[in-house]
Ligand code: CTP
């Protein structure tokens with residue numbers, strides 16, 4: 001039986017957020033943003049351990065109390081220059097902490113997606129655990145898409161047919177993901193690396209709640225979603 005692990009890359013600086021504090025630590029529903037993804041992943045029974053990849057220079061993690069997650073959470077201080085580097089370094093470091101088999105599943109989830117729900121996570125695992133390749137949560141593109149020129153004028157309208165927005169978690173087997181990330185540059189998600197090997201990851205239909213907090217205005221929306229969920 002393949003085991004399931006989660007890995008949260010959290011070594012970014014949040015430059016588009018424009019705050020000195022890295023965005024994963026910004027306050028959201030009375031907790032640092034990263035707390036919410038950690039909690040959702042640690043609560044999932046199938047997931048054996050949750051690895052979190054911090055920047056070697058991180059000075060913020062230890063300012064918070066993580067003791068409620070002691071049984072599952074393992075901190076790795078090996079973040080790299082890009083998200084892909086952080087994930088790849090994390091995969092190598094995770095292997096030296098625990099035995100992870102080539103076929104075990106790794107669910108890579110952005111620290112900046114605090115509104116992942118347990119039901120979406122469960123759906124991803126259910127739909128992919130027998131899959132040959134693996135895949136990711138994603139949503140079909142809803143808006144009309146414009147391609148611009150250098151003067152912010154429309155060059156043409158892109159068809160949105162068959163277009164999806166990639167989210168996380170992205171779920172691949174340990175050996176495949178390590179190989180894929182070793183072989184690629186200039187990618188912004190794990191699936192792109194797997195695609196570059198000629199494989200076709202599966203898109204698992206998600207919802208807009210699992211968006212990535214990127215710009216300052218995204219914080220208020222994430223806060224609303226988390227607070228509403230708490231009262232349900
Ligand atoms: N990430 C990482 N290591 C990096 C860059 C990003 O672990 N060198 C992580 C971020 O911490 C985040 C996830 O990858 O959890 C998605 O990245 P993104 O939303 O782009 O976060 P940042 O890179 O921090 O933000 P920005 O691009 O605005 O600087």
Ligand code: MG
Pocket residue numbers: 012
């Ligand atoms: Mg980034």
